[in-house]
Amino acid sequence: MIKSIFTILNLILIGSLIVSCEDFLSSEPIESELLDGPMEGLNHAQTTQFISGDVAFNDELFHSKNGLGPLFVATSCVSCHAGDGKGLPSTSLTRFGQVDSTGNKFLHLGGPQLQNRALPGYTPETIPEGATHSVFTPPAVTGLGFLQYVTDADILALADPDDLDGDGISGVPNWDYLRDFIIPSPDAITRNGKYIHRFGKKASVYNLLEQTVDAYNQDMGITSLFDPIDTYSGLAVDPEISKQTIRDVVFYLETLKAPVPRNQDDPQVKNGKNVFSQIQCASCHLPEMKTGYAPIEALSYNTFYPYTDLLLHDMGPELDDGYTEGGALTSEWRTAPLWGLGLSPDSQGGQYYLMHDGRARSIEEAILQHGGEAENSKNQYVRLDQSEKNDLLKFLESL
Secondary structure, three states: OHHHHHHHHHHHHHHHHHHHHHHHHHOOOOHHHOOOOEOOOOOHHHHHHHHHHHHHHHOOOOOOOOOOOOEEOOOOOOOOOHHHOOOOHHHOEEEEOOOOOOOOOOHHHOOOEOOOEEOOOOOOOOOOOOOOEEEEOOOOOOOHHHHHOOOHHHHHHHOOOOOOOOOOOOOEOEEEOOOOOOOOOOOOOEEOOEEEEOEOOOOOEOOHHHHHHHHHHHHHOOOOOOOOEOOOOOOEOOOOOOHHHHHHHHHHHHHEOOOOOOOOOOHHHHHHHHHHHHOOHHHOOOOOEEOOOOOOHHHOOOEEOOOOOOOEEEOOHHHOOOOOOOOOOOOEEEOOOOOOHHHHHHOOOOOOOEOOOOOEOOHHHHHHOOOHHHHHHHHHHHHOOHHHHHHHHHHHHHO
């Protein structure tokens, strides 16, 4: 009798543990609801380097004892890219000093980036008199490796500077010179000594190495062998971060997975995708791209779905801040990738802050703020009936 009671109690205990485990496992977020995580196909050594880059990006906090500043904007990478997602207006960067392709005339006064914070005893920068400026919210950083390995030839094939097809859209690459520490890709196309750049709000950054080096130096005041110039003194100083850490963070950014779309079998989402194409949003927010050769095998010759063409487009006077970078006009902006759009509120305090400076507080607001080459698509959106608008918005939230 005693034995049977213990048996019953054990069965009850085991059953409760199974239920508890099931409850625990069911609470785990599904892959499509997360932006962070490695892409598939990495080997053991690559996974180890991904983890090293993850730690540097998400765990390392800078302060006066390990190199921060003396002028800075942020104290860590993750403070601007929580969960590898978009940033908030409070974590935005201010860029200043360039009005055309002749370059930045305010580099001697702290340009191109405003360091609005400083260690005790130092004075934060202010925007110099006469300098135009623009505010940039931090972008999501997932899937960037795929964008890096799109070939220059494919980007050029999408460009239509003279609008030869007559659709009102004339995307162009941002051509600029390379920094001295940048090695061009094997498939690079050059024009008058300039190369196609593809990252950043103005497509003014060549690759993820340049993006990472600049973020450490200009955002946090952390020097490296790639860029040993202190942003405060303008002098070369000893590196404050190792070359290997830079490489690890670059690898981390290259191998973060692409955002996973959700609810693709939903009838509303399917119809919204059709509406997206019908009103010519897909002319700039190109659904599909391909990588060429990449030194990371998992990135080579891959088809992916970013909803960008990596080109600059004139977005009209309302989005013209009078500031630019590289060869872009002040009204030109790189087509923002839309993948991961529906997950943006997860890192933005539960709501949207869209467009280059976070001025749009919803997807619909962002659509209505499009102008210039996107004016026709915006007007077509306005003329949709409410059910079509709802379907389109639901599709965009599924990305």
